[in-house]
Amino acid sequence: MTNDGSSNGQHRAGLAASLAGRAAYGNGRPAGLMSVPQGSTALAAKDFKSDQEVRWCPGCGDYAILAAVQGFLPELGVPRENIVFISGIGCSSRFPYYVETYGMHSIHGRAPAIATGLAVTRPDLAVFVVTGDGDALSIGGNHLIHALRRNINLTILLFNNRIYGLTKGQYSPTSELGKITKSTPMGSLDQPFNPVSLALGAEATFVARTIDSDRKHLTEVLRAAVAHRGASFVEIYQNCNIFNDNAFEVLKSPTTRDDYLIRLEHGQPITFGKNREKGVRWTASGTLEVCSGDDPSVVVHDAHHPDPTLAFALSRLAQPDLAMTPIGIFRDVDRPVYEDMLADQIEQAVARQGRGDLAALLASGDTWTIR
Amino acid sequence: MPTKEVRQLDRVIIRLAGDSGDGMQLTGDRFTSETAEFGNDLSTLPNFPAEIRAPAGTLPGVSSFQLHFADHDIMTPGDAPNVLVAMNPAALKANLADLPRGAEIIVNSDEFTPRAWQRVGYSSNPLEDGSLADYRVTAVPLTSMTVEALKDFDISKKDAERAKNMFALGLLSWMYHRPIESTIAFLEKKFAKNPEIAKANIAAFRAGYHFGETTEVFAVSYEVKPAALQPGTYRNISGNLALAYGLIAASQATGLPLFLGSYPITPASDILHELAKHKNFGVRTFQAEDEIAGVTAAIGASFGGSLGVTTTSGPGVALKSEAIGLAVMLELPLVICDIQRGGPSTGLPTKTEQADLLQAMFGRNGEAPVAIVAPRSPSDCFAMAIEAARIATKYRTPVFLLSDGYLANGSEPWLLPDVSALPDLRVDFATEPNHVADDGSRQFWPYVRDPETLARAWALPGTPGLEHRIGGLEKSDGSGAISYDPENHDRMVRLRQAKIDGIARDIPPLEVEDPDGNAELLVLGWGSTYGPIGAACRRVRARGLPVAQAHLRYLNPFPANTGEVVRRYRKVLIPEMNLGQLALLIRAKYLVDAISYDRVRGLPFKAAELADVITATIESIQE
Ligand SMILES: Cc1ncc(C[n+]2csc(CCOP(=O)(O)OP(=O)(O)O)c2C)c(N)n1
Ligand code: SF4
Ligand SMILES: [Mg+2]
Numbered sequence: 001m002t003n004d005g006s007s008n009g010q011h012r013a014g015l016a017a018s019l020a021g022r023a024a025y026g027n028g029r030p031a032g033l034m035s036v037p038q039g040s041t042a043l044a045a046k047d048f049k050s051d052q053e054v055r056w057c058p059g060c061g062d063y064a065i066l067a068a069v070q071g072f073l074p075e076l077g078v079p080r081e082n083i084v085f086i087s088g089i090g091c092s093s094r095f096p097y098y099v100e101t102y103g104m105h106s107i108h109g110r111a112p113a114i115a116t117g118l119a120v121t122r123p124d125l126a127v128f129v130v131t132g133d134g135d136a137l138s139i140g141g142n143h144l145i146h147a148l149r150r151n152i153n154l155t156i157l158l159f160n161n162r163i164y165g166l167t168k169g170q171y172s173p174t175s176e177l178g179k180i181t182k183s184t185p186m187g188s189l190d191q192p193f194n195p196v197s198l199a200l201g202a203e204a205t206f207v208a209r210t211i212d213s214d215r216k217h218l219t220e221v222l223r224a225a226v227a228h229r230g231a232s233f234v235e236i237y238q239n240c241n242i243f244n245d246n247a248f249e250v251l252k253s254p255t256t257r258d259d260y261l262i263r264l265e266h267g268q269p270i271t272f273g274k275n276r277e278k279g280v281r282w283t284a285s286g287t288l289e290v291c292s293g294d295d296p297s298v299v300v301h302d303a304h305h306p307d308p309t310l311a312f313a314l315s316r317l318a319q320p321d322l323a324m325t326p327i328g329i330f331r332d333v334d335r336p337v338y339e340d341m342l343a344d345q346i347e348q349a350v351a352r353q354g355r356g357d358l359a360a361l362l363a364s365g366d367t368w369t370i371r
Numbered sequence: 372m373p374t375k376e377v378r379q380l381d382r383v384i385i386r387l388a389g390d391s392g393d394g395m396q397l398t399g400d401r402f403t404s405e406t407a408e409f410g411n412d413l414s415t416l417p418n419f420p421a422e423i424r425a426p427a428g429t430l431p432g433v434s435s436f437q438l439h440f441a442d443h444d445i446m447t448p449g450d451a452p453n454v455l456v457a458m459n460p461a462a463l464k465a466n467l468a469d470l471p472r473g474a475e476i477i478v479n480s481d482e483f484t485p486r487a488w489q490r491v492g493y494s495s496n497p498l499e500d501g502s503l504a505d506y507r508v509t510a511v512p513l514t515s516m517t518v519e520a521l522k523d524f525d526i527s528k529k530d531a532e533r534a535k536n537m538f539a540l541g542l543l544s545w546m547y548h549r550p551i552e553s554t555i556a557f558l559e560k561k562f563a564k565n566p567e568i569a570k571a572n573i574a575a576f577r578a579g580y581h582f583g584e585t586t587e588v589f590a591v592s593y594e595v596k597p598a599a600l601q602p603g604t605y606r607n608i609s610g611n612l613a614l615a616y617g618l619i620a621a622s623q624a625t626g627l628p629l630f631l632g633s634y635p636i637t638p639a640s641d642i643l644h645e646l647a648k649h650k651n652f653g654v655r656t657f658q659a660e661d662e663i664a665g666v667t668a669a670i671g672a673s674f675g676g677s678l679g680v681t682t683t684s685g686p687g688v689a690l691k692s693e694a695i696g697l698a699v700m701l702e703l704p705l706v707i708c709d710i711q712r713g714g715p716s717t718g719l720p721t722k723t724e725q726a727d728l729l730q731a732m733f734g735r736n737g738e739a740p741v742a743i744v745a746p747r748s749p750s751d752c753f754a755m756a757i758e759a760a761r762i763a764t765k766y767r768t769p770v771f772l773l774s775d776g777y778l779a780n781g782s783e784p785w786l787l788p789d790v791s792a793l794p795d796l797r798v799d800f801a802t803e804p805n806h807v808a809d810d811g812s813r814q815f816w817p818y819v820r821d822p823e824t825l826a827r828a829w830a831l832p833g834t835p836g837l838e839h840r841i842g843g844l845e846k847s848d849g850s851g852a853i854s855y856d857p858e859n860h861d862r863m864v865r866l867r868q869a870k871i872d873g874i875a876r877d878i879p880p881l882e883v884e885d886p887d888g889n890a891e892l893l894v895l896g897w898g899s900t901y902g903p904i905g906a907a908c909r910r911v912r913a914r915g916l917p918v919a920q921a922h923l924r925y926l927n928p929f930p931a932n933t934g935e936v937v938r939r940y941r942k943v944l945i946p947e948m949n950l951g952q953l954a955l956l957i958r959a960k961y962l963v964d965a966i967s968y969d970r971v972r973g974l975p976f977k978a979a980e981l982a983d984v985i986t987a988t989i990e991s992i993q994e
Contacts, residue, residue, distance in 0.1 A: 050840070052840075052852065052853075079835065080835075081832065081833050081834055081835045081837070081838055082832070082833055084832050085840075086671070089843075096840050096842070097840050100838055101838050102832035102838050102839065102840070103839075103841075103842075104671075104674060104701070104840065105840065105841075105842030106667070106670075106697060106843060107667075107693055107694060107696075107697050110663060110667040110694065113660075113664035113667040113668050114667045114668065114670055114671035114674070115671060116657070116664070116668050116671060117632060117657070117667065117668030117670065117671025117672035117673075117675075117677075118671035118672060118832075119671075120630075120655060120657065120668075120672070121655060121671075121672045121675045121676075121677045122675040122676070122833070124833060125832055142660050142661060142664070143660065143663075143664055143667075146659075146660040146664065342655060345650055346651070346653060346655070348650075349649075349650035349651040350650075352651070353651040354651060355651060356619070356649060356651045356653070358619065358620055358623055358790045361616065361619065361649070362616055362788070362790065363606065366404045366407065366408060366553055366606060367606045367787070368407060368408045368604070368605055368606075369603070369604045369605070370410060370597075370600050370601070370602050370603060370605065371602055
């Protein structure tokens with residue numbers, strides 16, 4: 001495994017920099033795929049299309065994510081049989097049916113736990129979790145945070161449409177306060193989660209956010225997420241055009257997006273606006289504030305910093321109306337991976353106790369013989 | 372030294388009782404080991420409070436350990452102790468009601484201070500007020516004698532006092548002619564890091580032994596000859612330990628690495644603790660964030676080709692239900708060990724009960740049949756763990772193993788099995804496509820079934836060309852594609868049921884023990900009631916009344932001959948530690964008017980009680 005990128009000073013512009021200090025494609029396997037075999041035949045996007053008819057509503061953001069993932073998987077160079085998609089329940093969780101790999105569409109909220117059992121027993125598999133905002137943050141919130149803190153080698157894709165799609169439009173734990181839905185005719189009363197803040201609080205080692213419609217950005221984030229060894233958490237803003245249409249429109253429309261989006265690039269000053277005329281800097285009280293883009297104290301993004309303070313402060317910039325929403329990689333640090341440590345313990349146990357001998361085990365303790 | 376009388380006994384039931392902090396479980400374990408080594412048959416019953424350390428000297432804080440040992444084969448830890456060792460007034464008060472008149476009581480007189488006996492509600496000192504006149508009471512100042520014996524050791528007074536349980540153990544070891552070497556070796560090992568404490572405990576143990584030898588207080592010692600057990604090598608084993616070993620054996624027999632996903636819960640946690648020690652067998656234990664994650668991680672591991680197991684107790688099963696339904700739908704192997712305890716809700720966490728049978732049977736949404744097995748004794752947990760894994764892997768199904776608190780913590784001698792004779796349970800994974808499509812292409816269909824077992828084809832991730840998706844949605848017979856077709860759903864529901872029902876062809880028939888051959892009453896049981904029912908039947912037969920006994924170790928499906936067996940007798944009596952759950956199933960399935968006898972006291976049945984119920988039932992038939 002390579003070291004933390006911040007130490008080698010080799011920072012190139014853009015997201016590629018996130019990979020620069022780490023095992024990158026081309027010169028060896030990315031750390032996240034270190035234990036996964038490499039395929040001998042080159043695959044194309046079409047090789048990852050299953051024979052199942054895709055049944056999302058026309059116009060659903062899930063299509064774009066599916067296409068981006070299918071377009072990205074070939075570049076991993078991993079044989080299809082060594083890739084597994086595990087999902088929970090929701091529109092988003094239908095995803096595995098459409099990808100020609102191994103897959104499991106499980107039960108509501110439990111995909112991270114199922115994937116944990118699979119990943120810790122099968123390090124030769126690249127395991128993806130596909131989940132929704134309800135699936136991951138309501139019913140499955142517990143499993144999500146624990147998978148993150150354990151740092152299981154998983155790539156978790158959270159399709160956040162800020163609504164319950166499959167059950168036809170109730171508010172979700174990411175819906176904005178006061179949201180009017182079928183179950184909240186007078187407006188929702190509960191403060192939403194910020195999934196990035198939550199993941200950071202849960203000790204996640206890789207946290208990123210991207211948008212369904214920006215295929216290039218989505219692909220770059222996926223690339224870094226898979227390269228990361230450990231739990232990678234990727235929040236994908238996804239449009240549900242039936243129950244919560246245009247929820248992220250201000251981040252997508254050419255007229256507004258430059259003022260609303262902050263594109264995080266490791267090693268680069270954090271600036272935004274059409275002409276990068278705005279930036280962010282620290283306040284005396286330890287929060288971030290907007291300043292002029294050429295302010296000398298504009299913060300330089302460091303996704304590899306061992307301390308999550310900057311990543312967390314960045315996650316808090318986003319306003320309820322989505323103004324100042326950062327996308328990109330908030331955090332990407334190395335920490336020992338659960339299954340690697342477990343494999344180590346097994347090795348140590350064998351070294352110390354010898355390979356298990358059942359007859360000796362059964363006869364351990366006090367025995368006596370009757371003739 | 373005057374030679375003392377040695378009296379021969381055929382069996383003894385001894386109960387050690389004290390504060391939770393007095394080390395009664397350890398003392399009991401040691402006495403059991405000495406007894407096992409001596410060659411008696413034995414059975415044990417630990418009984419401890421739910422609180423880790425209730426206030427010292429109070430009734431809720433009393434912890435006890437009962438051991439029954441004999442020169443013949445026995446089936447239960449015994450109904451009523453012949454001997455009670457009470458380390459304080461609370462222990463005396465909490466246990467006195469269980470003693471028959473004439474029982475022997477040894478008390479630690481140092482603890483019978485007015486404050487201590489008042490604290491548990493005595494208005495006068497029971498050792499002096501004549502209230503124990505019906506018993507043979509020996510008051511021994513165990514604490515002060517221990518402290519005196521250890522006065523030359525470089526240990527605190529508290530540590531010296533603590534060793535009083537070893538003094539008591541030494542005394543008992545003398546009294547029953549137990550071999551003492553293994554206890555000395557045990558203490559050396561246990562306190563290896565603290566040699567002074569080790570020496571002190573050994574000295575206390577020896578002091579107790581010598582006190583017995585020399586004192587005039589005890590005029591007699593007792594001898595219980597070794598039992599004529601089958602030749603072979605034995606060890607003493609508790610149900611939870613046997614279950615853990617059985618799972619490791621199953622992993623070896625199936626060739627699948629063992630994965631345990633579990634969340635701590637009494638009385639199941641010891642299985643997690645035990646398996647966590649055996650990573651050198653390739654065992655992976657995962658302490659999950661909750662029981663749902665425990666079972667779902669096990670399902671994920673099964674999907675990847677491990678032997679996925681989850682261990683829990685009743686409240687945990689309730690949380691796992693949805694995931695077990697998923698495993699039914701996925702048709703993946705899964706072993707769910709439910710170590711039952713008193714319910715509902717948190718109930719009686721440290722007490723035994725068998726009230727989860729219907730939860731295991733029906734506790735899921737939809738028609739979601741699973742196989743159920745139930746060990747009948749502590750050592751049987753080993754065999755039934757292997758059976759659970761055999762059925763799970765062969766039929767690709769969840770299998771419940773229903774143990775309980777009594778089996779989990781109780782122990783008995785176990786004739787070590789020959790590991791080379793373990794069955795070969797290797798799984799035939801799919802490696803090739805199994806279906807030819809209309810266009811002639813070869814495909815893998817995950818729901819193509821073995822015509823005999825109805826088990827579906829199981830291909831592991833990593834197998835080239837067999838990529839497929841499974842999930843909780845109903846699937847098309849054969850292809851496994853999502854299907855909402857009404858006829859297909861009806862067929863799949865029946866196929867899943869038929870698969871479970873078909874296991875009846877693959878399990879041993881229900882055996883009946885009816886030595887007289889002319890019984891009119893069958894006593895039918897399941898799980899941990901085997902010992903008490905068996906002991907009761909022996910007593911009834913000894914009274915000259917014929918009675919038949921059968922015990923179900925497979926509860927879903929029932930053995931194929933179960934209907935024939937229950938219909939063969941004029942009456943069927945089903946004792947259960949629930950409100951008649953097996954009786955409900957037997958009545959529903961076989962239309963037999965079974966009589967239910969049920970008690971839910973958190974304690975195993977007593978043989979005497981069951982013998983009376985059986986006798987009364989036989990008499991009612993004859994009237
Ligand atoms: C145990 C359980 N409870 C409730 C449901 C119903 N349900 C299915 S999907 C869903 C919410 C899905 O929302 P989200 O995760 O945001 O997914 P989306 O459909 O928006 O992609 C709910 C409540 C269920 N399937 N299982
Ligand atoms: S309901 Fe919304 S999220 Fe679900 S498929 Fe339709 S558009 Fe997509
Ligand atoms: Mg949603």
